[in-house]
Amino acid sequence: MEHPENDDKYKGLKVNKGVNDMPTVNPYLKKRTPRKRYTADEFVSGILDGNITILSQAVTLVESSLHEHQAIAQEIIEKCLPHAGKSIRVGITGVPGAGKSTSIDAFGMHLINAGHKLAVLAIDPSSERSKGSILGDKTRMESLSREKNAFIRPSPSAGSLGGVARKTRETIVLCEAAGFDTIFVETVGVGQSETAVHSMVDFFLLIQLAGTGDELQGIKRGIMEMADGIIINKADGDNIKKAELAASQFRNALHLFPPSESGWIPKVLTYSGYYGLGIKEIWDMVNDYIAFTKKNGYFNYKRNEQAKYWMYESINDSLRDKFYHNPEVEKMLEPTERQVLNNEISSFVAAKRMIDIFLENIH
């Protein structure tokens, strides 16, 4: 218990309560021994009871690429759907070095102390750190990882962004059904993942540092305009003035941005994740936003748009997947691309040829 980074043990202890009829087999410790297979209904009732081990195992099924795992995972998700949707979902992004983990730890403790149940998920398609271990994330968020009302789950293993994002989105459903009322979805701010995160959260938070130079090098263009709130970290000690200056620069910049679809005017705040300063104000802002968008109807509108978005994203993903993994297509794709780059055929003719090849070899 003194070693929260010893995740397996910790996890076993954390979850084993109130669900005596549900064997709490730890999937990590007993990886190689045959494990009792729950039915979908057993999974669902465990999740609805708030059993974290069962939740974890269900998430593992969601993340699995095995066909049989996917089948049961989809059944579980479907049965959890009516119990999902009631949390506040917050996307949190910032480049490495912005103090994301410390901040999430501080935000999370603020919420836990106010009686909330928090799940911290992540989307990081390029990540290798998550393969088979959640040690990294546990130690990154020291206080949170000790809390029984916090569920920390790293990004699904590397894969296509669409696949990783879908898994995270489905994990949200399971966490909500398990009673988590706040969901953080963390991402690194340097890739395409932000659009995906933006499409599954209610509020999008961008962590920045004072200074306008190197700190921004890593952030991808377009992310600033997605933010509902920009928060400047490390506003403590000698750095307070610099942080305030940065905040006022960002405020001026946001002023020039077109208004957001929600009608909400993005706020810029300073805080210190390390010293826990200004955290309450950040959460007041999130709550203000939720109240504001629930009142003007944008909250539900966006949730519906997101559900549709993910349905059509999944369709498009599957179509692309079927196309690009077709052996005949795979064979012809590169030579055709080369012809386009050499100006021998137009992009459109190239596309048409590839589609014809696909349709001729579809079954």
Added chain:
Amino acid sequence: MEHPENDDKYKGLKVNKGVNDMPTVNPYLKKRTPRKRYTADEFVSGILDGNITILSQAVTLVESSLHEHQAIAQEIIEKCLPHAGKSIRVGITGVPGAGKSTSIDAFGMHLINAGHKLAVLAIDPSSERSKGSILGDKTRMESLSREKNAFIRPSPSAGSLGGVARKTRETIVLCEAAGFDTIFVETVGVGQSETAVHSMVDFFLLIQLAGTGDELQGIKRGIMEMADGIIINKADGDNIKKAELAASQFRNALHLFPPSESGWIPKVLTYSGYYGLGIKEIWDMVNDYIAFTKKNGYFNYKRNEQAKYWMYESINDSLRDKFYHNPEVEKMLEPTERQVLNNEISSFVAAKRMIDIFLENIH
């Protein structure tokens, strides 16, 4: 000739020179009478000769949705490809009211007077104005429309963005083969079209007005971060100070943006489209950018990426098209979407069901 907005007559006069062996049949006047059909080779040699009537007719084929027109259009494009690619392509965006037409007229005249040949194209998928008439665009750009070295062509008729954008991109190929060394691609700045434009131009210019309030209402988020140059219009008379202030605000804001992939630092300039002030400086900026990116290799890199982008866009478009126009899919799509919105099935299950329906009914 005194009435440049009388487009048919004007057009006939404008083009009828130096290509005596090529009948200059006007497609608008003789719409209902059988017209001599050129072969693809005749089209190509007319285009390479710089015959504007032939070019116009070829563009009409590109824009047509008739199968036989598309077949010949693609042959023409393919034969023009080796002669294309040598122009500078500039995307120009700005909300209605920013003075886009007046500005393009002024920029265009600056280039024409410097001996350039300019084609002005547009992407505006929602537009109805272009259906069967180019009158609108001709009168919008009064000086340019009188110039024989300017070719103004409105947006292809309303259709899917992908389709409209592809047609504009293919029109660029034909215009370049016809000897136009500068291409403007205009768009309205309020929709998705900017991403498409951004993917077919070398330089992306955003027209803004002084003031940070209502003028920005229409601009879509994300566009500012795409711009290689922001230019503040109506910097004349009493408005000069306000425009300069706006420029310095934008400069500060851009300073907070992450650096662009090209390494170019976007510039902010003021000008007056109406009085023709500051136009040379804008074109110096564009030329600086071209020189800069040709030197660091980004120019060619981006052109290659764009060619690939359009090939894969076309593939994805076709796949989606085949899917969404499948009668069985069309029948089931709405009820399935409703189930997703009612939380009855997950987005992923919905997608999977639709894909299965598609694959079962593909031929």
